[in-house]
Amino acid sequence: xxxxxxxxRADVQLRGIRGDLRLGLCLAATGVVAALLAGVLAPADPAAxxxxxxxxxxxxxxxxxxxxxxxxxxxxxxxxxxxxxxxxGWSTMALAAVMGxxxxxxxxxxxxxxxxxxxxxxDLFLAFPGVYLVLLLVxxxxxxxxxxxxxxxxSSWMDVARLVRIEAIALRDREFIVAARGxxxxxxxxxxxxxxxxxxxxxxxxxxxxxxxxxxLESFLSYLGLGPQEPLVTWxxxxxxxxxxxxxxWWLTAFPGAAIALTVLAYNLIADGLRSRxxxxxxxxx
Amino acid sequence: xPRYLLRRLCQSALMILGVLTVVFFLVRLVPGDPADLIxxxxxxxxxxxxxxxxxxxxxxxxxxxxxxxxxxxxGDFGTSLRQQRPVAAVVAEAIPNTLLLTVTALVVELAAGIxxxxxxxxxPRRRWTRLLNTAGLVLYSLPSFWLGLVAIMVFARDLxxxxxxxxxSPDAAWLPAGARLGDLARHLVLPVLVLGLGNFAVTAxxxxxxxxxxxxxxxxxxxxxxxxxxxxxxWGHALRGALLPVFTLLGLSLxxxxxxxxxxxxxxxxxxxxxxxxxxxxARDYPVIMAATALVxxxxxxxxxxxxxxxxxxxxRLRFDAGWQEVR
Numbered sequence: 001x002x003x004x005x006x007x008x009r010a011d012v013q014l015r016g017i018r019g020d021l022r023l024g025l026c027l028a029a030t031g032v033v034a035a036l037l038a039g040v041l042a043p044a045d046p047a048a049x050x051x052x053x054x055x056x057x058x059x060x061x062x063x064x065x066x067x068x069x070x071x072x073x074x075x076x077x078x079x080x081x082x083x084x085x086x087x088x089g090w091s092t093m094a095l096a097a098v099m100g101x102x103x104x105x106x107x108x109x110x111x112x113x114x115x116x117x118x119x120x121x122x123d124l125f126l127a128f129p130g131v132y133l134v135l136l137l138v139x140x141x142x143x144x145x146x147x148x149x150x151x152x153x154x155s156s157w158m159d160v161a162r163l164v165r166i167e168a169i170a171l172r173d174r175e176f177i178v179a180a181r182g183x184x185x186x187x188x189x190x191x192x193x194x195x196x197x198x199x200x201x202x203x204x205x206x207x208x209x210x211x212x213x214x215x216x217l218e219s220f221l222s223y224l225g226l227g228p229q230e231p232l233v234t235w236x237x238x239x240x241x242x243x244x245x246x247x248x249x250w251w252l253t254a255f256p257g258a259a260i261a262l263t264v265l266a267y268n269l270i271a272d273g274l275r276s277r278x279x280x281x282x283x284x285x286x
Numbered sequence: 287x288p289r290y291l292l293r294r295l296c297q298s299a300l301m302i303l304g305v306l307t308v309v310f311f312l313v314r315l316v317p318g319d320p321a322d323l324i325x326x327x328x329x330x331x332x333x334x335x336x337x338x339x340x341x342x343x344x345x346x347x348x349x350x351x352x353x354x355x356x357x358x359x360x361g362d363f364g365t366s367l368r369q370q371r372p373v374a375a376v377v378a379e380a381i382p383n384t385l386l387l388t389v390t391a392l393v394v395e396l397a398a399g400i401x402x403x404x405x406x407x408x409x410p411r412r413r414w415t416r417l418l419n420t421a422g423l424v425l426y427s428l429p430s431f432w433l434g435l436v437a438i439m440v441f442a443r444d445l446x447x448x449x450x451x452x453x454x455s456p457d458a459a460w461l462p463a464g465a466r467l468g469d470l471a472r473h474l475v476l477p478v479l480v481l482g483l484g485n486f487a488v489t490a491x492x493x494x495x496x497x498x499x500x501x502x503x504x505x506x507x508x509x510x511x512x513x514x515x516x517x518x519x520x521w522g523h524a525l526r527g528a529l530l531p532v533f534t535l536l537g538l539s540l541x542x543x544x545x546x547x548x549x550x551x552x553x554x555x556x557x558x559x560x561x562x563x564x565x566x567x568x569a570r571d572y573p574v575i576m577a578a579t580a581l582v583x584x585x586x587x588x589x590x591x592x593x594x595x596x597x598x599x600x601x602x603r604l605r606f607d608a609g610w611q612e613v614r
Contacts, residue, residue, distance in 0.1 A: 020420060124304055126590075131548055132582055135567055136309065136575070216429055220549055223431055224564065239432055243553075250439055257432030265427035272423060 021273025027266035035082035042076035047231045066251035081235040085215045092214035095153035097207045100160025105191050108168025125158045138226045145228045152214050160206045167199045201278035208271035212264040219260050298587035305583045364573035373573045384558030388543040395482035403493025408520040422487035434480045434553035451555040477554045496528035
């Protein structure tokens with residue numbers, strides 16, 4: 001089967017997007033647009049200190065989400081914070097999906113020795129305690145955006161690899177693969193043209209979930225002060241600031257957190273909706 | 287069976303050794319060392335060298351590694367650089383606190399998840415199922431550290447019902463035993479709820495799916511045909527048959543019992559293992575980092591073995607499968 005055909009099939013299956021999936025797509029699209037246009041939409045410079053007397057103001061007409069202890073506009077900062085979260089989420093997903101798919105295909109279709117080695121490698125990475133490994137890697141080095149993305153990707157490609165490998169193994173004995181091999185199609189071509197299109201739905205679903213998870217983890221790291229540093233704005237760091245003002249500034253904590261929750265919810269809704277539409281057996285969960 | 291178990295145990299031991307080796311060298315690859323943190327700034331280069339010598343940080347990496355491993359195998363994890371106490375004591379102190387929090391959360395979350403999941407599965411109308419699925423996703427999407435802060439603002443600051451954090455009130459030591467227990471319970475409520483909420487949603491969804499699947503089977507039809515009351519069909523017959531996948535989930539949540547509460551412990555200042563781990567990471571307290579890693583990696587390995595054994599017990603076909611990969 002060709003890649004275009006697989007895409008057309010997915011398109012037909014997705015026609016008439018309703019319910020949770022549509023809600024998720026709308027939320028996610030709103031988030032992406034808001035982050036891309038943050039420079040235009042934000043009424044104030046997220047880093048600009050407000051005039052004297054403007055510090056720690058509750059939500060009002062001029063500052064819809066209030067101001068922080070330095071007089072900066074929280075609404076503008078929430079808009080700009082989305083850039084980091086979405087960048088981290090999408091980049092982590094892309095890296096993890098590519099790595100996971102490549103390793104999964106090789107571990108399912110490659111030479112026997114390679115298969116065994118890669119399976120062992122996946123298990124080794126799985127044995128690292130998740131959140132803990134990320135904390136460790138980030139804490140021992142200087143916090144930066146690139147490193148954060150790399151670490152999140154390195155610690156999250158394994159479930160994609162495992163799912164892809166299981167599917168590749170199930171596929172490799174199917175008639176159309178055997179027929180392709182019999183016609184003399186090489187190993188690489190079989191993996192690329194015949195197996196890959198059939199595992200793509202799985203990768204897409206796992207990838208959507210991964211975006212949400214990466215954003216959650218990034219915000220927690222930023223909250224601990226291990227994420228991207230000032231002047232970059234992150235939702236996690238904003239919540240940390242809110243914690244310092246827990247008694248007199250509820251808006252500092254409430255709004256960035258709600259932004260994280262809505263964003264993560266969007267990708268979880270998408271993953272859930274796609275799962276029940278694209279994957280066999282996905283309907284059971286409904 | 288014993289041979290399978292033996293092989294899995296050997297594999298796990300190798301795996302844990304691999305994890306520890308990687309973490310050991312990884313932590314030390316990075317410039318800057320704990321001597322800077324202990325010696326403070328005023329000791330100067332000389333004092334720093336002394337500290338390095340004292341803790342063996344000036345030796346070649348290979349030697350440090352061999353020493354650490356030798357000690358660890360004999361149960362000696364060294365001295366915490368930050369707290370100047372044996373690592374074993376630091377960790378041993380934190381484990382019961384973490385277990386109190388996570389086990390309570392697990393029990394609450396399982397009980398609530400099973401009850402709600404079964405209730406929804408017994409409902410003929412799909413509206414409840416959809417509501418559970420969507421509400422489950424929403425709860426699952428909330429960042430727990432934020433949820434904790436919101437809970438503190440609402441229930442501790444505004445309503446004043448519960449304490450803001452920690453495990454005991456400052457005056458707890460003077461209270462009579464009964465009141466001390468009540469004090470601990472009051473401190474436990476918010477962390478448990480925040481920790482359990484996301485997992486509750488996942489469990490409830492699983493239980494609903496599982497019970498619904500069992501309810502569609504022939505032997506349930508037979509029970510109904512015999513005139514068994516609907517309530518007994520759902521809660522007696524179907525639920526019992528549907529609990530197996532839940533037990534598998536339980537095995538997989540084992541590592542989370544020690545390492546999964548990092549965010550909640552941090553927000554509520556709960557003196558558990560997650561907090562110890564975060565603080566030793568931030569302070570480059572190598573010995574404590576290594577001990578915590580060893581502990582969590584062991585739990586991950588044990589959890590996966592238990593989950594496999596659970597699957598084999600539930601599904602006899604798996605017992606004759608030579609390849610462990612297929613078990614997953």
